[in-house]
Amino acid sequence: MSAESMTIAKAVNAGLRRAMEGDDHVLVMGEDVGRLGGVFRVTDGLQKDFGEDRVIDTPLAEGGIIGTAVGLALRGYRPVCEIQFDGFVFPGYDQIVSQVAKMHFRSGGRLRLPIVIRIPYGGSIGAVEHHSESPEAYFAHTPGLKVVTCSNALDAYWMVQQAVALDDPVVFFEPKRRYYEKAEVDPAVDAADVLALESARVTLPGDDVTVAAYGPMVKTCLDAASAAADEGRSIEVVDLRSLSPLELGTVYESVRRTGRLVVVHEAQRTLGIGAEVAARVTEECFYSLEAPVQRVTGYDTPYPPARVEEQYLPDLDRVLDAVDRSLAY
Amino acid sequence: MSVDTAAQPVAETSHEPELVQLLTPEGQRVPHEHYDSLVADVTADDIRAMYRELVLARRVDSEAVSLQRQGELGLWPSLLGQEAAQIGSARALRPQDHVFPTYREHGVALHRDVDPVRLLALFRGVDQGSWDPAQSHFHLYTIVIGAQTLHATGYAMGVQRDGAIGTGDPGRDTAVMAYFGDGATSQGSVSEAFIWAGVTNAPVVFFCQNNQWAISEPLERQTRVPLYKRAAGFGFPGVRVDGNDVLACLAVSREALQRARDGEGPTLVEAFTYRMGAHTTSDDPTRYRLNAELEHWRLKDPVERVKAYMVRNDLADQAFFDELSDESDQLAERMRAECRSLPEPAPTSIFDHVYVEPTPGLVEQRDGMAAYLDSFADEEVHQ
């Protein structure tokens, strides 16, 4: 196999396929994941190739999907659960927070739940309610869950495999508005050489301001950086990738050079990932900071109707505005 | 009226479908020992009124589908094929009865005088529900599958506490109707609603439109027993009705709603029907179901069978059909025009109604957004 240009949706598909080929205890389960291949076609063809026992069209109940995944995991399987849209995870939230997250801890380490919960998330797709939310902070706030998110096809391909291979439960957020954006993926690369699941990455090196983002906002920040470059400002873009654990070493190192940080996410501002990043950067890099950490986020409202979502969501201009504020401080 | 000949076995499912039917697909009125009395008062005027609503519901739907195709709506979930289930059940409601819909109850909305343009506004992404449920007794659409069945049950518990059941006053006794789909029956919330309603004997009717599909998943992925039989396990009656038969849906719903109003508790109605269209305009059903199935159900069309019944029994003349056709054209035209001219929401409107009183933090965010947006306006002026 040689490098191939693929979309994020295709990359998750290819990653899942490889995980299923590598371990016949890997299962895929969720609403419409089988015959239809998922509403975003992320599981397209998997049921055809791996059969109905391994790719399960479940009854319509998220609590059931997660709860039975717990039992399957206890029996030695590695379920990959698909939640159809971000806003529909909540009927399964109790199972995730009260059961999945705590099983290893309360069993004194005897029980492991290698479950992956895939959630297409985020907005800007013109959808109706519950289809555009960014609930990652709820999960990142819950000890026992790992929470990761990919921003591009290359990461999607490897991160989903790393998540399946992990013995901890992982909530895997996929940036649905970016599903059809392409990147080169080379499956022949040695998996051992791939960036660790929990590491952040400097996606674009720069000198003047650090911009930290994840998932769908990474592309937005890269676009902002290229606009800023035209005006002679050099932005470093860090893709956080892992929200729990949130390993901020890459960000600290960057901020110590630039002295300025802007954190960007679609999710609401208050008590979001940005707040945690800001607090820790303030603790760790206080003497390097030239300006307060800026946050560019969704507002503290429910996700709004589609016709105003672009004003709700951070965009290139809002990122640049925050960069300007940081530089002007 | 002669004795029961109604329950025609339907061959297409493995479940024994003891379904109540009063009008055959060919438009023939078949007698029913029990349910005839529930529609004995139905006049030719009523039949025409029913047919009118079926036609208008279908027209609202097809117009919305084309508006979506033209880019005017983000999405539309079509009710095609489910008109009779919706109009039949809605016509059994009294004004004081309260309805909790899913996202597909456009026919019920129409009957409850919710302007179709309000539905368009939601699917255009202008708002998230702009009708007044207190006025129309038609709650907002609920997209999270199953959630509204609990809301309906709780509302019914309130009705109980208000003493608005079992008084014998037809203007006071109140029932609550919860609509949901076959897929929804798998949600824990729906089982909880059944349990609550059973335990409290709440005046709620669970009206399940079994349209055979939950997106790409056929009924077999949700249940091994016919859905109406689940009611027995929760301690209340369940009945399966031909969901493409508006008269039977009216009869069965009337009985269930009256039981509720009389204080006799909940009923599960399973309206056996078919989703003739895609799940929504985003869906491609050719990926998961056979055209033959569609063709089979096309023969049971809920609108055509009433027309056949009317023609057969001389219940309407050509003028009636012509007028209705004009009315439905006018409705479609108004929908088109008013949809396109729906006012765009102001960006700062997202801060309205997060709380009853705006919080200082939100006011600050709103003012920040306004100032930020103004800065662009200034730029444009200066250029």
Ligand SMILES: Cc1ncc(C[n+]2csc(CCOP(=O)(O)OP(=O)(O)O)c2C)c(N)n1
């Ligand atoms: C809690 C939840 N999970 C998933 C979805 C996505 N979804 C929307 S409609 C649907 C199928 C619903 O099927 P059914 O209850 O039969 O109603 P129908 O659409 O056929 O009218 C699904 C899975 C949702 N809206 N809510």
Ligand SMILES: [Mg+2]
């Ligand atoms: Mg259905």
